[in-house]
Amino acid sequence: MKKYVLFILGCALWLVIPLSSCQTQQPASKAPKYVFLFIGDGMGLAQVAATEAYLSAKEGAVGSKNLPFSNFPVIGLATTFSANHYVTCSSAAGTALSTGSKTNNDMLGMAPAGDTLTSITYKLKRAGYKIGIATTVGVDHATPAAFYASSGKRSSYYDIALQLPASNFDFFAGGDFIKPSGKNNDRPDIHHVAAEAGYTIVRDHAAVSGVAEKVILLQAENKGAELPYAIDRTDDDLTLPQITAAAIKFLDNEKGFFAMIEGGKIDWACHSNDGATSIYETIDFANAVQHAIDFYHRHPDETLIIVTADHETGGLALNLEADVDGLLLVDEKTTPYEVDVSTYMDKNARRQERQNRIAGQNRKIGLGWTSNDHTGSPVPVYAIGAGSELFGGKYDNTDIPKRICRAMGVAFQ
Numbered sequence: 001m002k003k004y005v006l007f008i009l010g011c012a013l014w015l016v017i018p019l020s021s022c023q024t025q026q027p028a029s030k031a032p033k034y035v036f037l038f039i040g041d042g043m044g045l046a047q048v049a050a051t052e053a054y055l056s057a058k059e060g061a062v063g064s065k066n067l068p069f070s071n072f073p074v075i076g077l078a079t080t081f082s083a084n085h086y087v088t089c090s091s092a093a094g095t096a097l098s099t100g101s102k103t104n105n106d107m108l109g110m111a112p113a114g115d116t117l118t119s120i121t122y123k124l125k126r127a128g129y130k131i132g133i134a135t136t137v138g139v140d141h142a143t144p145a146a147f148y149a150s151s152g153k154r155s156s157y158y159d160i161a162l163q164l165p166a167s168n169f170d171f172f173a174g175g176d177f178i179k180p181s182g183k184n185n186d187r188p189d190i191h192h193v194a195a196e197a198g199y200t201i202v203r204d205h206a207a208v209s210g211v212a213e214k215v216i217l218l219q220a221e222n223k224g225a226e227l228p229y230a231i232d233r234t235d236d237d238l239t240l241p242q243i244t245a246a247a248i249k250f251l252d253n254e255k256g257f258f259a260m261i262e263g264g265k266i267d268w269a270c271h272s273n274d275g276a277t278s279i280y281e282t283i284d285f286a287n288a289v290q291h292a293i294d295f296y297h298r299h300p301d302e303t304l305i306i307v308t309a310d311h312e313t314g315g316l317a318l319n320l321e322a323d324v325d326g327l328l329l330v331d332e333k334t335t336p337y338e339v340d341v342s343t344y345m346d347k348n349a350r351r352q353e354r355q356n357r358i359a360g361q362n363r364k365i366g367l368g369w370t371s372n373d374h375t376g377s378p379v380p381v382y383a384i385g386a387g388s389e390l391f392g393g394k395y396d397n398t399d400i401p402k403r404i405c406r407a408m409g410v411a412f413q
C-alpha cells in the first residue's frame with residue numbers, strides 16, 4: 001500500500017460539477033454551421049484539474065486557474081466503456097465518437113460482427129460541409145482514423161491510410177503516416193497515392209493557405225509519425241495550435257465545416273505516468289482550443305465547440321502532499337529525466353532509471369497514478385455555442401455524434 005493518501009480529484013469533481021438539468025432533446029434554436037470536436041486523448045477530469053492546479057501555482061496561490069474550455073457554459077459527463085470491456089481503447093472510443101456505435105477494443109469503424117460503421121463525417125460531407133481531421137500523432141492513428149476509416153484492427157496502418165485519400169475530405173494534419181509503404185515496405189507510397197487522389201502535401205503550416213483544395217499538413221520529413229511533446233519541442237516543430245489555426249483558415253467557407261482535432265499525446269504521457277509532460281500537453285491542447293474560441297467570438301450564433309476525451313489514462317490524482325512549490329517542479333521536467341547513456345549501456349536499465357526519475361518527480365509534484373493504461377471513469381464534455389445545450393447532463397459517448405447531428409439539423413441515420 002502506498003503510504004500517502006490520495007485525494008482523488010475525479011471523485012471530488014463529481015461532487016462539484018452541477019449536473020445540468022438542461023439535458024434537453026430539443027434541437028438548437030439555430031443550427032451551427034461551424035462545428036469543432038476537440039478530443040484530448042486520455043484527458044480525464046484529473047488531467048484537467050492537475051493542469052489547473054499547476055496554473056494556479058504559477059500565480060503563487062493554491063487554487064484552480066481555469067483552462068479556456070473550463071469556462072464553457074455547458075458541462076456534461078460521458079461514459080466510455082467499449083462493446084467488450086469496461087475500459088475502452090482509443091479505436092473503440094473513436095468509433096463511438098465518430099459513428100455513435102460501440103465496438104470492441106482494437107476495432108475501428110467496424111461493429112463487433114464486422115459490419116462497417118459510417119462516421120458522421122461522411123454524412124456531413126454529403127450535406128455540404130467541409131471536413132477537417134487533425135491530430136498530434138500519426139494521421140492514420142486510431143482517433144483520427146475513426147473519422148475516415150474502417151478496419152478490423154487499429155494496427156492495420158497501411159490499409160487505414162489508403163482510406164484517407166479515398167475519403168475525399170478537405171483537410172488532414174498531424175504526424176506523418178505510420179507505415180507509408182506498408183508493413184513490409186512493399187506497397188505504393190501513400191504520399192503518392194494521396195497526390196494522385198488530388199491531395200497537396202505540405203510540411204509548413206503557413207503553406208496551407210496556398211492550397212486550393214484537399215490538403216495534408218504534415219510535420220517536416222524524417223521527423224517521425226508524431227509531433228514532439230510540447231515540453232520537448234523546438235521552434236521549428238509543427239504544433240497543434242498552428243494546425244488548428246491553419247485548419248480554421250482553410251475550412252472556413254459559406255456552407256460551414258466540421259473539424260475533429262485531437263491532442264493525441266496527453267494519453268502517451270499518461271501511459272508513462274509522466275505528470276509534467278501530460279500537464280504541458282494539456283496546456284498545448286487548450287491553446288489549440290483557444291483558436292476555435294476566437295473563431296466562435298467572430299461567429300457566436302453559428303459556431304459549436306465541443307471539448308471532450310476518449311477516456312482517462314493513468315488513473316491520475318493529485319495527492320495530499322501537493323503544494324505550490326511542488327507543482328512548480330513541473331517546469332523542471334527536462335533536466336532530471338536525462339539519463340547518461342555512458343553510465344547505463346543496458347536499455348532496460350536506462351528505461352528503469354528514467355521511470356524512477358519520473359516517479360520521483362511525481363512524488364515531489366504531488367501526483368499519484370494507479371495505472372499505466374486507460375481507466376474506466378466517465379470523461380468531461382465541455383460545450384459552447386449554437387446547440388451546446390444538447391451536451392449537458394450524463395450520457396454515453398455514442399450519444400455525442402448523434403447530438404452533433406441533431407444540433408446541425410443533419411439526419412443521423
Ligand SMILES: [Zn+2]
Pocket residue numbers: 042090267268271313374
Ligand atoms: Zn492510450
